[in-house]
Amino acid sequence: MDPQPDPSSSEQERIRAVYRNWLAQERIAAYAWHRPDIMEQDNTRHRVAGAMLADTLGPDLSQTRIVDVGCGSGGFLRQLIDWGADPHRLAGTEYQPERLSQARLRTAPGVHWHLGDLDFAPDNSFELAVANTVFSSILEPAQRARLAAEMWRAVMPGGWCMVFDFRYNNPRNPHVQRLDWRQLQSFWPSRISRHQTLLLAPPIARRLAGAPRLLSEVLVTFAPVLRSHFIYMARKPG
DSSP states (O other), X not given: OOOOOOHHHHHHHHHHHHHHHHHHSGGGGGGOTTSHHHHHHHHHHHHHHHHHHHHHTOSOOTTOOEEEETOTTSHHHHHHHXXXXXXXXXXXXXXXXXXXXXXXXXXXXTOEEEESOGGGSOXXXXXXXXXXXXXXXXXXXXXXXXXXXXXXXXXXXXXEEEEEEESSOOTTOTTOOOOOHHHHHHHSOOSOEEEEEEEEOHHHHHHTTTSOHHHHHHHHHHOGGGEEEEEEEEEOOO
């Protein structure tokens, strides 16, 4: 009998192909770091994430063991280091070897890098597992559930899983799919959680890039339906 194909391998290769294509396209310029809308998004995201981490893990991250799942070029891990995390207590996983090479080059020595899944991590080995716009790139429900279970396994009792992702589908991008509230609760059954929406929807933010900043702040404050992303944290019982 011929061996059956591994669905997880097929989904991983699809994701790799999508990101290879994305990185090769001119549209990546829309996310250039120096664009005013991108700088504002990054500032808002870091402000919200930092406040949630201080509220859950405490303001001192120097002893906290953290894994960034799908870490890309390591940007969030570098932010954690800026906030006081010890590089030797940090780990990052990534499917794209090119992006992992960039992460190694740009990040302080000591971080553990892993090409692939969380299979390298023993049970209960981290206080925090974080995934930034990772789940929305996984279209297969079973693979989403598998990754969520792996994050839950790797986090110690009393630790947290943290997700930053999309609230809405993008009709122009069939390669991503939003993560809804019911999925979050099914992935990480917890009585203690944090949830906050943020960021003005990118199409609107790009159009307002040259407008007074106050206009964007008013919209994102008083029209929460226009917030395109969320940060969710769930505490593992124990």
